[in-house]
Amino acid sequence: MMFDFLVLTAEEGAEMTMVNLEVFQFPSNNLNKQLANVAMNYVNEAIMITNKHNQIMYVNNKFEQITGYTFREVRGKTPKTLQSGIQGLSFYEKMKRIVKNTGKWQGEIWNRTKNGEIYLQSLSIIAVKNTFDQIEHFIGIFSDLFHNKSIENEYLHQTHYFDRLTTLPNRALFEKRVVSSLKLSEQTNENFAIIFFQLDNFTSVNEKYGYIYGDILLKRIALRLNSHLPEHSMVTRWNGTEFTSIIESISNEEEVIHHINQLQRQISTPVLVNGIEVCLQANFGICMYRKDGKTVSDLLSKANTALEIARREKKPYLFYHPKMGKPNNFFIMELELKKAIKEEQFELYYQPLISVSSSKLVGFEALIRWNHPTEGLISPVKFIPLAEQTGLIQDIGNIVFKKACMQLRKWKDKGFNNINISVNISMNQFRNQLLVENIREILQETNVNPYDIGIELTESSLIDNMEETTLKLHELKNLGLSIAIDDFGTGYSSLGYLIDFPIQRIKIDRTFTKVIGKNEKIKAIVSAINTMAETMDIEVVAEGIETEEQFYLMQKLNCNVVQGFLFDKPLPIEEVERKWLIFRE
Template identity: 30%
Template sequence: MVTNGRSDRPLNCEAIEQLLTELENHQIKPSENTKNQLTEFQKLLKIFDEASIVVVTDKNGTIEQVNDTFCRISKYERHELIGRTHRIVKSGYHTSSFYRDMWKTISAGEVWTGEIKNSAKDGSTYWVKTTIYPICDDEGKPEKYVSVRTDITEGKEHEERMRELIESDYVTVIENLQNFVVKIKDQGSENYCLTLIEGRLAKEIELDPKYYQGKQVVDVFGEENEQLMFEQVQEAFNGETVNFDFELQGRYLHADFSPVFQDGTNKVIEVVGSVSDVTDLKRSELAVKRIAYHDMLTELPNRRKLEEDLTPQIIKAKKNSENIAVLLIDLDQFKNINDSLGHAAGDELIRGAASRIQQVGTETLTESASLYHLGGDEFLCLLYGVTKQEAKQCAENIIDAFDYPFSYRGGAFYQKASIGICMYPDAAAHSAELLKYVDLALLTAKESGRNTYRFFSSSMKDKLFSRFQIENDLRKALKSDTQFELYYQPINTTINGTLEGVEALVRWNHPERGVVSPLAFIDIAEETGLIVPLGQWVIRESCRQLRWWQGMGYTSLTMSVNISSRQFRHGSFVEDIQSILVEEGVSPKHFQLEITENGLMENTEEMINTLKRLREIGFRIAIDDFGTGYSSLSYLKKFPVTSLKIDKSFVFGLPNDLGDEAIVSSTIQLAHRLGLYVIAEGVESQDALVNLKQHDCTYVQGYYFSKPLPADQFTNEILSRRTKNED
């Protein structure tokens, strides 16, 4: 029976059987083919009927036909469903927008597929996978809808259980994380609020999730981090992944924030992040960094830290139109302390010097001064935002700080300092220039007598270029082997004025500059290490000349050669000089090596061992420029030397300068008591010679007898006066 399109006939395979019966009753006999098709359809429909819910509704959604499966699952009788809409099984799980979207789709004549949670007559719920097929008229407008549903309740319940388990585990995991996680949303106008904060670390640092959830990010992590947090979160909402460190409640924390994008767009809908405690790692990092960037002796920042600090300071000064002054401080002749009193005394002096310099900065330029220990006896003071006059005053205060003695183990000793100063931007444009020019200014201060300061000037730059040129020319000269020449000055006895020996003095005949004074190139050769090959040339050339003179019959002559401390420190010095003498056929007993007093005081124990080896071979050893250095008498008696050479600065004033006479007299007496010969340099007058004789000086040397001469001239003018029989 059908009424208004509705039927109580079940929508199932029994309807096919009933249809066949009605056809027979009306004496309508279908063909065998039709009967077979209907039978097959009946079998398929039976299978379909048992597996799925089938419902036919009109265009308004009113139910017209249902199958038995719908009645079984919904627990409604067929007559309770016919004439009703699906609201009868509505569970309230889905939103109204869900149903609006569904009706919008099927009303347009399109098939809709989705999952729906329904409610049975007894209040239980079930899930169905639903497909709704519109049955349209000739104009494409739906007249009816056939919906086919499959019961997926068991699968959805399993899915729900899994979801609950996952959520439960997720909460457990999050709550027990050693770090903590956050979710942040922009509530509008860059009003960034926490929507989630969870994790054990949050509780440890007293960030209660219940209290802080919903708060603005800038209000959560302390006032000191307010600007940092705002900038980092803002960058994350701009689509960038950010990571940064910050401090909170005595801990070092590391944060990673990442943007979450809306599907298929570049719009950031929220930011998620994690915050970890890196306190132990940070403290280890800071400890390592302190070791890397600080000097262990003075605990001051070191050269590496200066190199990192200087360029940013210059950039800042350029931006703010400020000055920078760099003061390079070097302790005068500090090596003498190390070598005479030991490294422990030297270390104590370095610490004391650092303290005095720091005190000057604290008293005069507290905020602008940074002090660095560059190593050894060098310090650098970086002054930001100061005038040239303030830099000058600071340098004077530092020099004054060294006016009173340092104490060590009950004793006291004085230590002076020299300072080079360079200003930015007046004298240098960048960090490399500042450091290069301040070094040159320091060198100028030392050349000016030490215990003073000098500002860098352009004339020093010219001097620096000149030094560079000399160094290059020196290298070329050593390769050519034709530009250097030895001059010889006689050394005579005071007893009868006879010639005892000669001193070889190197001269440089530059192809463009002419004769270059040793004062202009020896120091540069020392600094660059070129003194080693130059010294070897001098030794070899003087050996050849001595052998030539010996071949002429002057067999008792002694050749004196100046040796720099750098040559002595050269690892193979003893072997090299011994090899040269063997090759040139000269005996070491006719060779005297002269080294300055200060040169002897460098690495004294090593120096003593080298001197002993040389004496064992047969060389004579003389201490040159005696009286001008800082040697200790305790070391002097240990040095295996054969003679002392009194510096000419004490001989010039004889006999009128009583102070010079007292020094010369004392030195001669000291030498004699130590069993040493004495050679007085710089003898230029008869009066000086007489005075030296009166004090029993053994040998003399100076312009009174002869200036240094080339070999040929020396042979003709000096050796010719001496008969070969004297040998």
Template identity: 35%
Template structure:
């Protein structure tokens, strides 16, 4: 056996060491490469998982997704796109996105879109497109460029949301916020906003503009007769009528609420144009308006006109002054138009002062009742009195009821004032009885608001009980307009008063509706002929004929007839020939304070009840 020398042994040992080191190095390399392969595999799995997640996300996205090439050729669409547009993926793949165009989106939008995405930026915007069936829709779109590893654009990704309903809701919300929900006209908020804008324009152009404030006359009876549905339909028809009549001149037409409307004429060359338009509106309203298949309603309007800059420099001031002019028309009898004047402002200031003073007078018991006798025509006996409210102001002197009663009605003082009158008249009646004076009937005027107030009949019953007044000695006078203002409520309350034992009289008959057929449905016992007919009988044959006809027809219906405004013997002779029952006027006596009325009663021949 050969043995190795020391040198050979050393060489062998070195070779074995090298082989061992090489083997270990190979093992380490294999281990490292195995680890790298493992990591790569893990990364690929993770990437595949991410791709799968992204694919599922795109497939299940509620938004429509499109992927195109750089020429806008469609390469991919998700199911939401198909649900939205009706196009299936295999139908639209390979077609240009322009197949979706509705041609409603401006060219400038598309120009901006392409300039943005071809420069490598993301574009956001709204586009009108067509569905497969031709239906249009609005979508909010985000389009992003897709880059390759060299940062070259290879594809475009579009993600869109259908916002058609959202825009419709926004439009509806805007409509509700800026327009009247019933008529579709501008509302109060928009009126002020638009009017301020028109005032700015007028100021810069050194021009005039007109503000026309319109209020329907006697809208409440129509609303009560035909119900809220009929009243609402009338307002809708009025809105359409005003839209047509004012179209040529007005840029603003609004409904403030209730039965109030405002029209604005910008760049007014001459106030005559506003006057002519107001007259056109009044003429158009002369025709009855169809409110349902069976019924038509007749109405009119009162219109006040204020001119910028003469009548105001702000929207609020112009509207206030136009409103003032409108109420002036109401005071004059309705159904007309008036331009605002500074005198009207003075009248408004005077009304404000009187309203304040009247409130104090009621609170401090500074008012008093006067009494005017009623005389029987046949026997010339005192048969009753009418209680008339009087106000002797310490500084302003005697103030006419024609001035302060409307103020009380406008400021809701009439309820408190009316109850004060009722209680004061009851107290006076009892006072006269306690003094041994004969019992006579007292007539008390009742306002429209009193008659329509809930609890009015109850307050009368309580007052009768408080003062222990026999109801047969009380007569309530109401005007024709009060009875017609809310017929159902009027009849209900009048019947309740009649059931208590109080007589009901229609005051100023002949000046209002003068409907004997309607009056027959009311529980009334007395008709009072308006003094305007009585005072004109000896000069005007028509007035005499009207008075005679009222007396004859009233008697046929079983009513007693009172003629007020009797001032001459000729009046008495004529009314006697017509067989009028009771006479009232200055021929017999002016209205007297309570002390003087007592003296009159002591000297008068009094009929017995």
């Protein structure tokens, strides 16, 4: 009698472990089964085999080590047992379609261990078919990226999801854990608590003993906190001396208070560093799932509000109460902005640029709007400053540039030619070392002509490091992009950088336009700018044109291009096409 047996062999490559699957036929005897089982248990990846109904039939030792589940606990169950809740139903439906159509799937996925920890998993799924080309089994091969020793994963581990100083999980991983807890609580009907806490008077410790001492102290405290956590809980460093914790499967507030007392005990126990003993205290703010909120942003913001009041009133801890008032709007918006980036809730509106000499359309400026699911369209004035402060502007900037390029590609494909789109680049975005590479990749991906794309920079973006700025601007120009200085005359205006920098366009700020008919000095400044620009072969755009008088004056002063509500406000794509492109063609 012959027996089909699955044999997995691991080959170490330079960058990752590749697992090859082969089907051999062996005589059905116990020795060969034992040999295969030993081999499977010494492979450095977790292995899970299911039947065609996705019920688990086999797992190896590495599976048990990573997930915390024994074979007895998962036998006959589906891999849903491992799901974190972070990926939505559409993710798994797409995965199933790919496996069905191609026989395999490979990617990264967030899963959850038996004790509640979430982790990033590198997963390969293989469909095993019989001689009739029907799927009989599925094989899942995965590894825990958080505990992979490769250089790339160590960088991922340290940079993206874990705090570099304390090695505790960071806020990004904590937010994912809260999402996972929400999904789990919806299924089990259990409650959980979010806790924000902050070390008290830590600034005085830094001032007295120095920042190196303070860093060592934070590491010691973090190690204590992480070493005394109960199951189904997590502690993270949110920022500075502020930490967060989540505790699941709780029945009442007394259990939460017990958890807080444990945290406080670890913090307040004296710490000895370099012969100096320090005692610390902390204040805690708590928010309860269901009672106080049912969304990530709601729960986090209310716990943060409770902490702020506990600190102000010098209370050891406070549970959130509606009488505390509305949660911190800044805090909520930051969380919602992260969600908006993930879900790409941003839209671009386009304002026409008009040639002064011909009164014809020459291009558009792309302007971002946040299409909030409940608040509707939000002006960039309300969220861009926050994005700058939190570093989220990098992701938003990439989204804007890519959307503008994709839209330009669509318009070109529709036959709308001779269109130029200008995109704003913020100061923090310009300072990003990866800016040029990001733009190059987007241009290649969208297959647009870079000569049809312009970037607009404020004067303040250019003054930090003249040598580095000059180099970066020339790199951008070499890609084919045109470069404009936005809000010219309002910042650190310098004739020198107009000579050194490869600038093709300057935009006169709307504050000049607004008073040009009433102020002779402003009129003289604009005239001088135009004369200088013409000599240097730089195009001049006047922003904020709202009246015929302003347009006439800018025309008289030899501006090349105008922009403003006199011609049109920023418009969504459909209106741009209807009012400007179809009519133009």
